[in-house]
Amino acid sequence: xxxxxxxxxxxxxxxxxxxxxxxxxxxxxxxxxxxxxxxxxxxxxxxxxxxxxxxxxxxxxxxxxxxxxxxxxxxxxxxxxxxxxxxxxxxxxxxxxxxxxxxxxxxxxxxxxxxxxxxxxxxxxxxxxxxxxxxxxxxxxxxxxxxxxxxxxxxxxxxxxxxxxxxxxxxxxxxxxxxxxxxxxxxxxxxxxxxxxxxxxxxxxxxxxxxxxxxxxxxxxxxxxxxxxxxxxxxxxxxxxxxxxxxxxxxxxxxxxxxxxxxxxxxxxxxxxxxxxxxxxxxxxxxxxxxxxxxxxxxxxxxxxxxx
Ligand SMILES: Cc1ncc(COP(=O)(O)O)c(C=O)c1O
Numbered sequence: 001x002x003x004x005x006x007x008x009x010x011x012x013x014x015x016x017x018x019x020x021x022x023x024x025x026x027x028x029x030x031x032x033x034x035x036x037x038x039x040x041x042x043x044x045x046x047x048x049x050x051x052x053x054x055x056x057x058x059x060x061x062x063x064x065x066x067x068x069x070x071x072x073x074x075x076x077x078x079x080x081x082x083x084x085x086x087x088x089x090x091x092x093x094x095x096x097x098x099x100x101x102x103x104x105x106x107x108x109x110x111x112x113x114x115x116x117x118x119x120x121x122x123x124x125x126x127x128x129x130x131x132x133x134x135x136x137x138x139x140x141x142x143x144x145x146x147x148x149x150x151x152x153x154x155x156x157x158x159x160x161x162x163x164x165x166x167x168x169x170x171x172x173x174x175x176x177x178x179x180x181x182x183x184x185x186x187x188x189x190x191x192x193x194x195x196x197x198x199x200x201x202x203x204x205x206x207x208x209x210x211x212x213x214x215x216x217x218x219x220x221x222x223x224x225x226x227x228x229x230x231x232x233x234x235x236x237x238x239x240x241x242x243x244x245x246x247x248x249x250x251x252x253x254x255x256x257x258x259x260x261x262x263x264x265x266x267x268x269x270x271x272x273x274x275x276x277x278x279x280x281x282x283x284x285x286x287x288x289x290x291x292x293x294x295x296x297x298x299x300x301x302x303x304x305x306x307x308x
Contacts, residue, residue: 021279033302040272041188050084092113122227168196176196180249186237208278209250247290272307278300279301
C-alpha cells in the first residue's frame with residue numbers, strides 16, 4: 001500500500017475479530033483505532049475539526065490552535081496541525097499520564113499542565129477537566145488562538161457519522177446486531193450510532209460508563225477517581241443524544257484492568273483502559289442474551305496501551 005501523506009493513515013481502520021475473548025456464541029469485532037498516527041480514535045475528530053475550521057474560514061495557516069485534552073485529542077491535533085502548518089498548544093490536567101506529555105512534546109506541541117482540583121495522578125475528575133478547560137479558553141483568548149472546544153464542536157460527531165459508521169457498515173455488509181462505545185466527548189458513540197441506526201434502526205447501541213461515574217445513565221457519582229482515562233468525566237455532554245442509547249452499560253476499575261490484560265495476553269492487543277472497558281461491556285451485552293443467540297457486536301479499541 002502506498003500513501004502520499006500521513007493524513008491517509010487517519011480513518012479506514014480495520015475491524016479485528018476478538019475470537020479468543022468471546023467464549024460463547026456470537027461474534028465480537030473491535031475497530032483498531034489505536035493504529036492511527038496519534039495513537040487513538042481522536043485522530044478522526046482532530047482531522048475533521050481542523051479541515052472544517054479551514055473550510056469555514058475560522059482558521060488559517062500559521063494561527064495557533066489551542067485545546068484542553070486528556071492527551072489523545074492533543075496527539076491527534078499535534079499530528080494534524082503539523083501537516084496543516086499550525087502551531088498547537090495542549091492544555092492538560094497534570095493527572096493524565098506523563099507518557100502523553102512526552103508524545104505531545106515529541107510532536108512539537110506546546111504543553112500547559114493544570115494542577116488537579118480533586119483527582120489524583122492517573123485519575124482525572126470532572127472538576128480537573130473543568131479547570132483545564134478554563135485555562136485553555138483563557139490561553140486561546142490571550143494568544144488569539146483557535147480554540148477547538150471538542151465537547152461542543154460538531155465536527156467531532158460528524159467525523160464518526162461520515163467515517164466510523166460507514167466503515168463498520170461496509171466491512172460487515174450491514175450485518176450488525178450491536179454497537180458498544182464509551183463516551184468522552186460522546187463523538188464516537190453519537191456519530192457512529194446515528195449513522196448505524198439510520199441504516200438499520202434495529203441495531204442495538206449501548207454506551208459504557210465507569211461503574212462509579214454513571215451520569216449519562218442518570219445515577220449520582222460515587223467514584224469520580226476511576227482508572228478509565230479519556231471517558232466518564234461525570235459531566236453532561238452538550239451533544240449527547242439519549243434517544244440513540246438502547247442500554248447504559250458499566251464497567252468497574254477491576255474489570256477494565258482485567259480486560260486490558262486479557263486483550264494483551266489472548267489477542268496480542270496492547271490497548272488502553274477505555275478500549276478494555278468497551279470490550280468488557282460488549283462481552284457482558286452478548287452474555288446477557290438480550291441481543292439474540294448469535295449476535296454480531298462491534299466495539300472500539302480507542303487507544304494504544306503505550307500512553308499509560
Ligand atoms: C482513551 C479514550 N477513550 C475514549 C475516548 C472517547 O472518545 P469520544 O470523545 O469520541 O467520546 C477518548 C476521548 O478523548 C479517549 O481519550
